[in-house]
Amino acid sequence: MNKKLIILLFVGVIAVALYSYGMTKMDDPQPQPVTFGLGGSNGVLIKAELPEAPETMPYHRVVHEDYISEMSPEFGRGPQKFLPSEEEAVRIAEEYIKSHGGMPDDAVFGNVSTGYSMLIHRNGTVVEKTPESIRVGYYRVLGGVPVTGPGDTIDLTVGNNGTIMYFLKSWRHIEYAGEREIVTASEAVERLSRGETVNKWLGSLDKIEIDNVSLSYYSEVPGKKQDFYEPVWVFRGNDSCGYKVILPVWAGVVPPKPTPSDGASVRPTDRGDAC
Amino acid sequence: MQDMTQVELIILKREAELTVKDAIDRIVTIDQPAGMAVTLFPAATEMVNAFKLGNLSGVDDRSHTDHRFDHLTAVGDGCDPDYNAIGNLDPDIMITVMQDGHVSLYTLTTMFGPVVCIRVDSPDDPKDDIGEAFGLVGYIFHEEGKIEDLLDDCSNDDGTIEYSVTTIEDYSESLLGDLPGGQVAYNALENTLHDDAGWTEKFYEVNDSVDEPDFGMSNSGYQGLDGADFHYHLGHGIDISGTEVCLHDWWPWNNADVRASDVADKWDEDSEWVLLHSCHILEDHDDWEHALKHSHAVMGFESGSFVNSDATLVNNFLANAVGNDAMTVYQAYYKATIDRFGSDVTAAVIFDTDGQFFHDHLWGEGVVMPDEYLDDDYWKYYSWNCDL
Numbered sequence: 001m002n003k004k005l006i007i008l009l010f011v012g013v014i015a016v017a018l019y020s021y022g023m024t025k026m027d028d029p030q031p032q033p034v035t036f037g038l039g040g041s042n043g044v045l046i047k048a049e050l051p052e053a054p055e056t057m058p059y060h061r062v063v064h065e066d067y068i069s070e071m072s073p074e075f076g077r078g079p080q081k082f083l084p085s086e087e088e089a090v091r092i093a094e095e096y097i098k099s100h101g102g103m104p105d106d107a108v109f110g111n112v113s114t115g116y117s118m119l120i121h122r123n124g125t126v127v128e129k130t131p132e133s134i135r136v137g138y139y140r141v142l143g144g145v146p147v148t149g150p151g152d153t154i155d156l157t158v159g160n161n162g163t164i165m166y167f168l169k170s171w172r173h174i175e176y177a178g179e180r181e182i183v184t185a186s187e188a189v190e191r192l193s194r195g196e197t198v199n200k201w202l203g204s205l206d207k208i209e210i211d212n213v214s215l216s217y218y219s220e221v222p223g224k225k226q227d228f229y230e231p232v233w234v235f236r237g238n239d240s241c242g243y244k245v246i247l248p249v250w251a252g253v254v255p256p257k258p259t260p261s262d263g264a265s266v267r268p269t270d271r272g273d274a275c
Numbered sequence: 276m277q278d279m280t281q282v283e284l285i286i287l288k289r290e291a292e293l294t295v296k297d298a299i300d301r302i303v304t305i306d307q308p309a310g311m312a313v314t315l316f317p318a319a320t321e322m323v324n325a326f327k328l329g330n331l332s333g334v335d336d337r338s339h340t341d342h343r344f345d346h347l348t349a350v351g352d353g354c355d356p357d358y359n360a361i362g363n364l365d366p367d368i369m370i371t372v373m374q375d376g377h378v379s380l381y382t383l384t385t386m387f388g389p390v391v392c393i394r395v396d397s398p399d400d401p402k403d404d405i406g407e408a409f410g411l412v413g414y415i416f417h418e419e420g421k422i423e424d425l426l427d428d429c430s431n432d433d434g435t436i437e438y439s440v441t442t443i444e445d446y447s448e449s450l451l452g453d454l455p456g457g458q459v460a461y462n463a464l465e466n467t468l469h470d471d472a473g474w475t476e477k478f479y480e481v482n483d484s485v486d487e488p489d490f491g492m493s494n495s496g497y498q499g500l501d502g503a504d505f506h507y508h509l510g511h512g513i514d515i516s517g518t519e520v521c522l523h524d525w526w527p528w529n530n531a532d533v534r535a536s537d538v539a540d541k542w543d544e545d546s547e548w549v550l551l552h553s554c555h556i557l558e559d560h561d562d563w564e565h566a567l568k569h570s571h572a573v574m575g576f577e578s579g580s581f582v583n584s585d586a587t588l589v590n591n592f593l594a595n596a597v598g599n600d601a602m603t604v605y606q607a608y609y610k611a612t613i614d615r616f617g618s619d620v621t622a623a624v625i626f627d628t629d630g631q632f633f634h635d636h637l638w639g640e641g642v643v644m645p646d647e648y649l650d651d652d653y654w655k656y657y658s659w660n661c662d663l
Contacts, residue, residue: 069614076605077633079340110663117632117657119342124561127653128342137663150617153662168613202454202554206579221615241514241558243578246619 044192046210046235050185057182057215057251058143060174060229065151066101067223068169075157075165076132082160083131086112089158093136096164097154103138104171107154108146110137133165134158140171142217148234148248149198151219151226170222174229180252185213188233191249198232198248208245210237218248230256295411298373298394298404301380305368305389309415313361313387315353315371317630318395318644320344322408323370325425325648326418333364341629343651353377361387368415372396372642391415396642402434405645425648433545436638437477438468439503441489443510445482448524449531451511456587457481460509460552463590467597468505472639477503483523485510490520490533491541491566501546501570504638507589512553512576517562520553535562542570547635547643548604551575552588557623557658564625564654569646571631574608577658578621588615601640605632609659616661623658632657 084092090112097103113135119128138154140147150170157166183191195201198218216234220226232248239245250256294304313333314320320338323331331347339349348364351357354376361369369383369390383390393408395401406426413422442457461479468474480489490508491501500506511521519532539562542549548571557563557575566573588611595607602610605624612622626632630644632655637643 069610071602071606071610073600073602076603076609078337113663115657115659117655120561120564120654120656122565122652130340132657135659135663148617150615150662155613155663166610166613200455202452223614239579241555241579243621244619246617 044208044210044235046189046213048211048213048235048237050189050213051215053182053184053215053251055182056179057145057231059177059180059231059252060142060217061177062226062228063173063175065172065223065226066169067171068100068167069222070168071166072159072163074163075159080131080133080160083114083134084158084162086114086134088162089134090136092158092162092164093156096156096167097138097169100167101169104140104154106140106142107138107171108141110139112136140219142174142229145231146214146216147219147229148216148232148246149219150221151224153222168222170219172219172226172229177228180231181254182215182231182251183233183253185233188213188235188249188251191233192235192247196249196255198250201247206239206241206245208237208239208247210235210245210247212236215251216248218250228256293415295391295414297392297411298408299392301392303389303391305391305415308417310367311364312416313350313364313366313369314338315350315356315369316374317634318372318408318642319370319393319412321628321630321645321647322393322412323416325409325645326413326416326421330416332366333360337633338630342653356383358386370412370415395644396636401638401643402436405643409645435475436473437475437503437545438464438505438507439477439489439500440464440479440506441485441500441508441510442481443485443521443523445523446511446521446525448483449521450526451513451521454509454511457509459587460507460589463587463593464507467590467593472597472637474504474638485522487522487533487537490538491546492533492537494541494543498544500549501542501544504545504547506546506549507552508550509552509589512551512556512579514555514558514579518556518559520551520556535559535565538563539565540568542566543568546570547572548637549573550589550592550608554579557625560623560625560656560658564656567625567627567654568650569648570627571635571644571646572604572624572626574604574622574624576621577623578619588612591615596637597640601636603633603641604635604637612659612661618660618662620661621658622661623656626655629655 115132116129117132118126121127136156140152153170155168156164159165213235216232217229218232231251233251235247237245292304292306297303311332312323312330314323315335317335317338320334333348333350334344335352336349338344348360350360353371356378371392372395373392380390394404397404409425410422413419440461444454444457446453469476488497489499491499513519513521517534519534522531525531554576558577563573591611591614592607595602595610628647634642634644
């Protein structure tokens, strides 16, 4: 009996060790998993495959932006008991977009989701969940490359009886401006480890696990002046609380100036657990 | 404007009927004792409920969705009353709030009896409106003895419309990185609330001057943010076994923070709305909601990434919430976050009541719902991703 227990324990320890090793290695073609602190974060772990990079990518000059942000006075003014189905909401959204400037050729359906508010008792019990609205979203794919960042979005909120309660459209008209020489994904990781993100990372003590690395273009906040669409390497993953983290790093060999991430600091990684 | 002394003077034959002048200067005679009431607007529902729920037989549709009133009959609202439902209830009195599109009060009076109008949205002196409305409703239901207590608990302030600000950009004495944007945010608050809307600045603390008591941790003495109607805070938030607002010298072991437990049941004086521009805090919404004893709402974030990357959040919120076509507090915050942040930011709000979620405007910009009375230990929580 004791022998069996010892063997079981031994097998267990080996299994845990192998599993832990695999967790950091399985998706990573590089010799070592990449781990570093980032501007106040408690550590970034890249568990994703680093893709091949093209030598160059086009970049684009912004001509102008279609920017609409309209909220119905009825938004959020009462219960939404007569919401359409999500499928119907998508159809209503697409009709609305067509009648308000049309659907851009490079727009791609992103998601539809119903938001629920909660009535919560003092003891933490969720007593009631109430649908507040259905949101339908579209993002942009530019020459086969998805655009990242808060801009280039079409976001509709659908309320009672299919009424459009909120319509946000930010879509920049662009023209080809030339080619940018692109750094490899490994070089982008180095930039990331130096805190050279497009926007300075200000999260505090979060541990970040990156599970996807890809090329993209960066689009600024809706309504904010942006001269060029530049290629970026985007590191996508989650923080230790499970919230989405998106870290874009300029992908051009010569990053655009001024670099918004100037001053990002790298911190040690040996701190306590935190979300 | 209703004046309490004036109300007293115009009461005639109190035993048989009560004659009052309502908020739009109509003389209304009500048979006594005033029995069952029907309300046609959420603020009216809250006020009658604050005195005596037993007086209500029917409420407006929007109040009816609130769990406190869902056992009563829904009667439409002032703009679109359900005449059959009201007729079936045969109320002794109807109480409403005048607004655009309201059906004729003369018609309602002819069909169903006396209608009293209260005001909760005067741009000039909004707090007086609520005080006078409480006075009028208390008089009608012979609950004069409760008026002072309710004014203390439900409109509960010093009559001045105030804001306060705390910003922590300098975290050099802590484990955390510095933040940008405190001055930008303060300037927006000063320009919009102080200069344009005429609010009074209660206090403005920065960096190492920001301390725990500023967050309203006490029910006596210095009240911090609970001494102002609107408070804005910019600084780090973190989640280590519960979320905490990090002070300038925060380390994991030194308690230089404010946690939900520090402010539980403490925001009960002037405070109406608090905007915590910090990562993670509302991830712990089921703890932070306890702060809202009589305060109306906390706005903030669940997520931890680029929440502080855009200090213009408060500019956008104020642009939406103040001025012509001012939005409700919830509308203004929702729009400000969706317009500024990407899919890696999750924003959130906690409101004390449905009515405040649906109707509250900043003071002077539209309807402000009364504070909840009695506190029912329920809160409304809603969070959303800022891009799909």
